[in-house]
Structure formats: C-alpha cells, structure tokens
Amino acid sequence: MGSGIIAVERNEAGIAAAVDALAARFGDRFSRAMAVRLQHGHTTSRIPNQPPDGVVFATSTAEVAETVRICAAHRVPVIPFGTGTSLEGHVNAPGGGISIDLSRMDRIVAVNPEDLDCTVEAGVTRKRLNEHLRDTGLFFPVDPGADASIGGMTSTRASGTNAVRYGTMKDLVLALTVVTASGEIVHTGSRAKKSSAGYDLTRLFVGAEGTLGVVTEITLKLFGIPEEIAAGVCTFPTVRAACETVIATIQSAIPVARIELLDTLQVHAVNNYSKLGLVEAPTLFLEFHGTPEGVAEQARRFGAIAADFGGTGFTFATRPEERTRLWQARHDVYWSCNALRPGWVGMATDVCVPISRLADLVDETIADVERHGLVAPIVGHVGDGNFHLQPMIDPDDPAMDAAVDGVVERLALRAIEMGGTCTGEHGVGQGKTQYLDREHGGAMALMRAIKAALDPDGIMNPGKIFAMPKPVAAEEPGP
Missing domain, CATH: 3.30.43.10 (Uridine Diphospho-n-acetylenolpyruvylglucosamine Reductase, domain 2)
Structure with a gap:
C-alpha cells in the first residue's frame, strides 16, 4: 500500500x-x-x-x-x-x-478519594500520579510501559498491561479541558460516572492525537489498590498453546489483571537485558488482583487451564520486589529488542483482533517473519487481543528494510480482515495512515467532516491520522 x-x-x-x-x-x-x-x-x-x-x-x-x-x-x-x-x-x-x-503543566489539581476520581494537568506522568495517590489507597491503572504523560496517553487513547481488567483511556477519562483550534478553552464531560446529556465530546478528543485540540486537563477514574497482588510466569511448548490458554482464561471469566505473551526470542532478549533467567520458551506473564483467597483461587484456575494446553513451571509471587522486577523487564522489551542487534533499528508496531482470532494472527505473523528470515520478537497484551511485533532492521541492508515494510503491512491488513484494527494502542500518527480507509471505509468522510468543522485551517497537528483535502481558495469578488 x-x-x-x-x-x-x-x-x-x-x-x-x-x-x-x-x-x-x-x-x-x-x-x-x-x-x-x-x-x-x-x-x-x-x-x-x-x-x-x-x-x-x-x-x-x-x-x-x-x-x-x-x-x-x-x-x-x-x-x-x-x-x-x-x-x-x-x-x-x-x-x-x-x-x-506541556511538561511544565504538571499540577495534580484535585483528588477526590470518596468519588474515586482525580483531575490533573496534561504534563503529569502516570508514575508521578500513582506515587501521589499511594497514601490514599487508590491508583490509576493504565500502564503503557513508558512513563508517559496523562495528556499524551489521552491523546493516543493509550492502553497497556492492565487493560484486560481495568480498560483503556477511553474507559477511564471522565472530563477534559481542551484548547480548540481557534484558541477557545472548552470543558467536556463532568465528574459524574455517566451522562445522557448531549454529544460525548470527551470521547471525541480522547484518541484524536492532537488533531482537534490541545488537551490541558484531564479528570480520571481511579481504583482501590488491591489487598493482594500476585505475579505469575508460565511457559508453553508453542506460541499457539500460550494463545489458546489466554483465550480459555478470558472465556472462563477469570479476572486476571494482566496477561502478557512473550515469544521465545523475546524471552531470550529480556533474559539478556534484564537478567531474569527465564526458561527460553513461549511464556505468559500474569498478574492477579483481589483478596488473598481470591488471588489464590484465580491462580489455581489459571494453572489448571494452562496445564490443559501443555503449560509448565507455573509459579507466582506476591513480594513487591519480585513483581516489580518482572514487570520492569516487560516494560523494557523495546530496549531489550534493540540490544539483540546493536546498531540496528527497531520498528515497533501493534495490532488488535477479537480474542478468538488471536492465535491465528500470531501464528500467521510468525510464519511471515520466518519466511523472510527476519529478527522480530513478539510481545503483547494478549488478554484483549493486542500484540506487538518489533522487527529489527540493518540500516545497511535495503532488502531487509523492504521485507520489514511488507511484513508490517500484511500484519495490519490481516488484523483488519479478521475484524480487528491496524493499531490497538500505538495510534495512527504518521505511520499507519494508509490503513484507515481499509479499516473504516465510508466513516472516513465523517471523520474528515469533523476535522474540517473543528479545525477549518488545518493547523492542529497536521499530517496525522488522515490527509485532508486542500482548502479551495475563495474567488476574488468581481468588478
């Protein structure tokens, strides 16, 4: 394309x-x-x-x-x-x-523990917010890995490792303050948990990637810190077996908070970079939240399902330092992939499909990567059908560059054909504009109409998401 x-x-x-x-x-x-x-x-x-x-x-x-x-x-x-x-x-x-x-706009404006919400300026980062909230017994669960700003996470409709249980930014943003293309300050939504009053302008700006306005304040839903948290690791004979375990776990309504897939190459990468010492085989990282009894029951039920698909070595730990080490390694996968081939360039991409098609898409992607002899680890928030591929490219090899472009394009189109999306959480930006017509069809005309209405001069982050027709210059009046 x-x-x-x-x-x-x-x-x-x-x-x-x-x-x-x-x-x-x-x-x-x-x-x-x-x-x-x-x-x-x-x-x-x-x-x-x-x-x-x-x-x-x-x-x-x-x-x-x-x-x-x-x-x-x-x-x-x-x-x-x-x-x-x-x-x-x-x-x-x-x-x-x-x-x-917006990084200097970093005030935490208000925390309302009784209502489980807070309001922050756009430059507040997710780690700083959770440090501030810790003494209240609350936390904000969206965790994309990087210590991103809340404003940026809102604009890209971010997701992350906790999305399978707590949802994504579109689920957790209650209200916004936005500066429009004319410089007007508008407020959308309220602190109420639901509303039937008018258009849902908040959701319009969440995920708009700065193309409709500049988000400056965000009101967020919060959650209570679980009484017990346990992190687990389980290895599998194949990536498909790991994916089938994920599908069965979700369909069994086990309320896992996180469930992440790493293929063999990705496990090798995190072992080298983060010094974990894991068995180098397809692996699931998991996290369970709840009461001590509830967490133990979730782990028991998951262990039984995993065993049915050949899962082995399932262990879980509740000590914070062990959990932190495991999840920090998961968040460092981008850097661990780059360390596999020093001097090469990583191209992180993501897709998301209905969970029933997850195993098929991962299998077909691995086969495509292997056909072209590429180095491309897989990791993903597979509990909601989202995974990432990071092909590594030798900058001195144009043929490899072209092969990676082909694999990435086929991955996006395959996901769309399976009823999914070309991006589950990274967003469109400049990198995935070519897939939007295939994914949304006639709805693209409506998107362009909204953009033209809110930003008639096309000044808000132009060149992102989709192209706009060049405005027709007004004719000079006749004599």
Whole structure:
C-alpha cells in the first residue's frame, strides 16, 4: 500500500511571524535552538525526525490558548508534546510550526478519594500520579510501559498491561479541558460516572492525537489498590498453546489483571537485558488482583487451564520486589529488542483482533517473519487481543528494510480482515495512515467532516491520522 506519510505544505511567512510573536511573548520559555527542536520531533521509530520551528514551554491552559491564538492568526501548525514516547510520529512537524511542550503543566489539581476520581494537568506522568495517590489507597491503572504523560496517553487513547481488567483511556477519562483550534478553552464531560446529556465530546478528543485540540486537563477514574497482588510466569511448548490458554482464561471469566505473551526470542532478549533467567520458551506473564483467597483461587484456575494446553513451571509471587522486577523487564522489551542487534533499528508496531482470532494472527505473523528470515520478537497484551511485533532492521541492508515494510503491512491488513484494527494502542500518527480507509471505509468522510468543522485551517497537528483535502481558495469578488 506504500508509505502513509502525508506531506504538509509550509507557510513560511506565517511561521516567521508566529515565531517572532511567540519569542516576544514567552522570552526564555520559547526556544528556537535546533537541539531543543530536534528533541521535540519524533525519535522512537524509523520515521524521520521533522522538528518544529520553535517550542513553547507552557505553564497554564491560558498560555496554551494564547499560543494557539497566535498560531491560528498566522495559520501555523500546532503540535502538542508530552514526553515524546509515542511510536508513530505523532510529535513530528511535517509542515513546520510550533510545538507546545506541556511538561511544565504538571499540577495534580484535585483528588477526590470518596468519588474515586482525580483531575490533573496534561504534563503529569502516570508514575508521578500513582506515587501521589499511594497514601490514599487508590491508583490509576493504565500502564503503557513508558512513563508517559496523562495528556499524551489521552491523546493516543493509550492502553497497556492492565487493560484486560481495568480498560483503556477511553474507559477511564471522565472530563477534559481542551484548547480548540481557534484558541477557545472548552470543558467536556463532568465528574459524574455517566451522562445522557448531549454529544460525548470527551470521547471525541480522547484518541484524536492532537488533531482537534490541545488537551490541558484531564479528570480520571481511579481504583482501590488491591489487598493482594500476585505475579505469575508460565511457559508453553508453542506460541499457539500460550494463545489458546489466554483465550480459555478470558472465556472462563477469570479476572486476571494482566496477561502478557512473550515469544521465545523475546524471552531470550529480556533474559539478556534484564537478567531474569527465564526458561527460553513461549511464556505468559500474569498478574492477579483481589483478596488473598481470591488471588489464590484465580491462580489455581489459571494453572489448571494452562496445564490443559501443555503449560509448565507455573509459579507466582506476591513480594513487591519480585513483581516489580518482572514487570520492569516487560516494560523494557523495546530496549531489550534493540540490544539483540546493536546498531540496528527497531520498528515497533501493534495490532488488535477479537480474542478468538488471536492465535491465528500470531501464528500467521510468525510464519511471515520466518519466511523472510527476519529478527522480530513478539510481545503483547494478549488478554484483549493486542500484540506487538518489533522487527529489527540493518540500516545497511535495503532488502531487509523492504521485507520489514511488507511484513508490517500484511500484519495490519490481516488484523483488519479478521475484524480487528491496524493499531490497538500505538495510534495512527504518521505511520499507519494508509490503513484507515481499509479499516473504516465510508466513516472516513465523517471523520474528515469533523476535522474540517473543528479545525477549518488545518493547523492542529497536521499530517496525522488522515490527509485532508486542500482548502479551495475563495474567488476574488468581481468588478
């Protein structure tokens, strides 16, 4: 299907005027230094870095709104930036423009323990939020691995290892403060757990990847920290056996909090990188939450199912340090894959399918990888049908580069054909725009209509998710 990178035309005069205005307004909180600009372009995939023309370090919603109004007046692109951990080119500036760095907007505005919710600014990271919440007995469960910002996680509709039990960002965001393309500040939703009042604008902005507005505050659902937490490991003779175990576990309504698949190569990688000493075979990492009795029962039932599919060596531990070590190794898989081939480039990609098709998709993907002789570990949040492939590419081998592109494209199309999606949690960004028409069909026209209505000048993170028709210039009035 070819590259999905969307070209965006530069507005040189507008950019120059906006840069001058922002430099005058923000002083040393506006940077044109190339090192800072490159840091705010994309750095975690093969997509080339496309830096913005300047970076504003905002400290309030009002400053974000002022920045957007200046950019809107000159029709200059605005690119929101959280921590830069996204994987599909979301923070690149293909047409230049201004990056709004939200990392200094890091206030935890309110925590309401009685209502199990909190409100935070967009720059708060998930680890800092959970550290702040610990003394309340509450936690926020969405855990994509990287210490991402809550604003970024909202904009990419993030998921993670806990999604099988607690849901994703679309399930846990109650309300938002958003700066629109005109620089207006709007509030969507409320702290009520449900509403039937009007359009669900909150869900519209969750997952919009900054293409409809800049998210500056988020109200989130929280959960009580479980009385008992146990982490488990179980090995299997084949990846299919591990997948079939996952399917049976979910269908048996065992409320696992996490259930992660690592293929043999990925286990080898984490053993080398994180010094775990696991048996190098297809493996499931699990976590059970509940009372001590409930956790023991969940583990017993899972163990029985795993044994039916040839699972062996199932053990679980409740000591926090053991659990932390296991899950840190899981979160470090991106770096462990890169360590397999120093000097090569990793291309992390993800898909998601109905859980009944999980084993088929993983099997077909492994066969495709092996046909092309690629190094491509598999890891995934398989409890909800989501898994990641990370092919490693020798930058000096163009044939390998082309082979990886083919495998990644076939993986995305295969997932869509199985009733799934080309991305379960990484988002579209620049990297997966070519699959959206196949996945959504006629609904793409509605998406474009929403984008045109909310961002008529196309300044909000252009070049991401889908291409927009070039606006038709108004005709000059006749004599």
